[in-house]
Amino acid sequence: MDLDALIAGVKDGDRRALSRAITLVESGRADHRAQATALLDAVKDPDRQALRIGLSGTPGVGKSTFIERFGLMLTGQGKRVAVLAVDPSSTRSGGSILGDKTRMEQLSRDANAFIRPSPSQTELGGVARRTREVIALCEAAGFDVVIVETVGVGQSETIVAQMTDIFTLLLAPAGGDELQGVKRGIMEIADLVLVNKADGELKAQANRTCADYAGALRLLRKRDGDPEGFPKALTVSAMDGTGIETAGSEIQELARYRKETGHWDRTRAAQNRHWFNDAVRQGILRHLTRDAATRDQMDDLGAQVAEGGVAPSAAAKQVLDRLFPPGE
Amino acid sequence: MDLDALIAGVKDGDRRALSRAITLVESGRADHRAQATALLDAVKDPDRQALRIGLSGTPGVGKSTFIERFGLMLTGQGKRVAVLAVDPSSTRSGGSILGDKTRMEQLSRDANAFIRPSPSQTELGGVARRTREVIALCEAAGFDVVIVETVGVGQSETIVAQMTDIFTLLLAPAGGDELQGVKRGIMEIADLVLVNKADGELKAQANRTCADYAGALRLLRKRDGDPEGFPKALTVSAMDGTGIETAGSEIQELARYRKETGHWDRTRAAQNRHWFNDAVRQGILRHLTRDAATRDQMDDLGAQVAEGGVAPSAAAKQVLDRLFPPGE
Structure with a gap:
């Protein structure tokens, strides 16, 4: 493989080059690892920063429908969007929760979107490190937004939070004891809780669920570097589009605030040191x-x-x- | 120092020997460390297990009054009680949040109680490892209950949870936005949330605060190995003693349940591996x-x-x- 051509291709935002670079980064072979390390160091460009959004949610809450709707809104605004996944338990679908691109049919055909399945490694730590490097490749390739999807298992949320700028939790409407379904620890790292399916018969229930979580979030201490009102709970409907633009502008607002206060740069520096x-x-x-x-x-x-x-x-x-x- | 005499003294439950053993374990000197390692391995006895209780709470919630009242209840039941502290930021009081034993005046004079101040190390990791070893010494000396107190700073709660069997969070009554005072992450590890000062004028407010936290706890998933109803929120008054016995029996009940289900042994084994x-x-x-x-x-x-x-x-x-x- 011609490493210099690959480096140039990634920097030009060439999709085939990016795909090949990702495959190299995900490889377990020692010689590939050495090339990947050289590639990552060569393509990095401090002036190219994507907005990295972590998205967590258990199966069935409508993550794919949400990402499709949210992603199309962003590409409609002229932004380039990459969608990645961290899923340590993904052997069930041949190594990828995103393997079936029909899950995001419209977005996968969008020239400004890039959807990449989760690598089929079994060890979470390994998947996580590769995902961080794939994010870096997408940034170097000029993407404006990188969405990292994860299912609510084990420690994957904490790891994804260590490589993203803003962490979002997607929930389905639920009543009473069903609310216990949120894994301990996830609420602690969420910047935004989105209650999906706020449409049709579930609308009232979604509003109640949202109010419950808003109440629970108020019990937690405001984090340094966050504006008033965050973490925040909102209702959305990935199906009919309600609340998607609001969710997008809340994320942009939080990102803007954190950049202004220096929190953004400090967090990125700390994340780099961590990795x-x-x-x-x-x-x-x-x-x-x-x-x-x-x-x-x-x-x-x-x-x-x-x-x-x-x-x-x-x-x-x-x-x-x-x-x-x-x-x- | 005669190590064999020290080992025998600790095993006999001799308080002076225990104090000297703790000083040895807390020492930073390399030769002391080697002796401490030998001592810890010699005194350990799988048949002697104390109930290890972690207790967290921000300054002002009444931790010392609670521990005094709770400890006296236990010694009144014929139990031997040790009280330790993890406080990385304790330089303010000469290296110890418990340095002033007048904080627990009655308990410190009780022949069945042993109160040990926090070591004056600045590095949290170091303090934590030493505290785990001091717990092991107290167990070897035949104490029935070891209470590990920590203030709500940094990661000390997570570390204390890794060395105790049951984790308790002590709170003061609060209204509305004041509830934000609970540090993110602590609610996640609490087995029992105790709202203190449920007496006099604050009683109604304590009940409301307790109901708020009970509601918030229901939003979290029940952990493996826990009976229905846990984590639980209760009101107590360390001042007039209301609810202290109930808190004690809830802790005993949870311990009994976990022992019966094997969760207790599995957790201890995992904690040992962790350390x-x-x-x-x-x-x-x-x-x-x-x-x-x-x-x-x-x-x-x-x-x-x-x-x-x-x-x-x-x-x-x-x-x-x-x-x-x-x-x-």
């Missing part, structure tokens, strides 16, 4: 687990520690003494 | 940061990464290539 430290840590741990003796010792001591047979600090000392012999 | 992995990771990182070349390179690259001058993965590669030269 740098994460990459060093992962690299060290990967090096250690490749070492069979360390791996066996960690497994063995881990089981003993779990059973209470050895104290955690004493077990750790055994590993560390073998890695870095005292007196060396 | 083992944490100790190995910290040990490796400590070894690396002691190395001046690595430290300088990380600082330098971290600043470049934050500014966007170099991609996180490319920066990490530079560090890793120096630590583990390719081809070695």
